[in-house]
Amino acid sequence: MYPEGPGGEPRVAIDHVDVTIEAGELVALVGPSGCGKSTLLRMVAGLDQPTTGRVVLGTDHTAAVLREERDRNAAIGYVFQDPTLMPWRSVSDNVALPLEIAGIARSERLAAAEEALAAVGLRGEGSQYPNQLSGGMRMRVSIARALVAHPRILLMDEPFAAVDEITRQALDQQLRELWERTPMTLLFVTHSVAEAVYLAGRVLVLSARPARLAADLEMDLSRLRRPAVRSEPRYAREVGRVQAALSDQLRPG
Secondary structure, eight states: OOOBOTTSOBOOSBOOOOEEEOTTOEEEEEOSTTSSHHHHHHHHHTSSOOSSSOOBOOSSSSOEEETSOOOTTSOEEEEOSSOOOOTTSOHHHHHTHHHHHTTOOHHHHHHHHHHHHHHTTOTTOTTSOGGGSOHHHHHHHHHHHHHTTOOSEEEEESTTTTSOHHHHHHHHHHHHHHHHHSOOEEEEEOSOHHHHHHHOSEEEEEOSSSBOEEEEEEOOSOSSOOGGGGGSHHHHHHHHHHHHHHHHHHSOO
């Protein structure tokens, strides 16, 4: 990807990121600010196009390969850092929006919206409006909207960055449990090493711009993650391992 620099000159945003993500994995992406994490996520979603290279997304239980041609038929959900809810629409109507755009009948899409809200712990909140909800609840509505079409791939761009730490850990836990019971591949961008280690089976560390894959780290933690794991020595060890890989990218020269 080559966006224009301040003087109009082209600059490389991402360079030689070649990685395979297996279907059903939960992978976190960390790196220095401005290194291209969000750009990479947007290219996976098809919102931005790479100047060179390709993105291939597997459609069943094949691998999702972030390097070649993107399959336009892959079902993808995308959660942005801001919930981006429409304030004039009810929670149910916000969640059902992707199905409305797809032409699904109102009764069917509202039933699907209620199911998605239940999956994120908001059963019965469909008649509320965004301004009646807390920040954490609005983010859960945004996640429900991404889930309503049952995507095979869920992309999340720092979704919990704006909430307080207590709410963030609760949302991390809810997301982790949702992924454990849902057959989907999840790619999660975050600035928090602790969050990345808690959520992911693998953590990908990107270098400073132009982004390269600096480290691909398997987390030595059980698949079932519960809050108590944060106090275990092995969790602290994995946080330290990712932090060391990230610190290597922050050192000058």
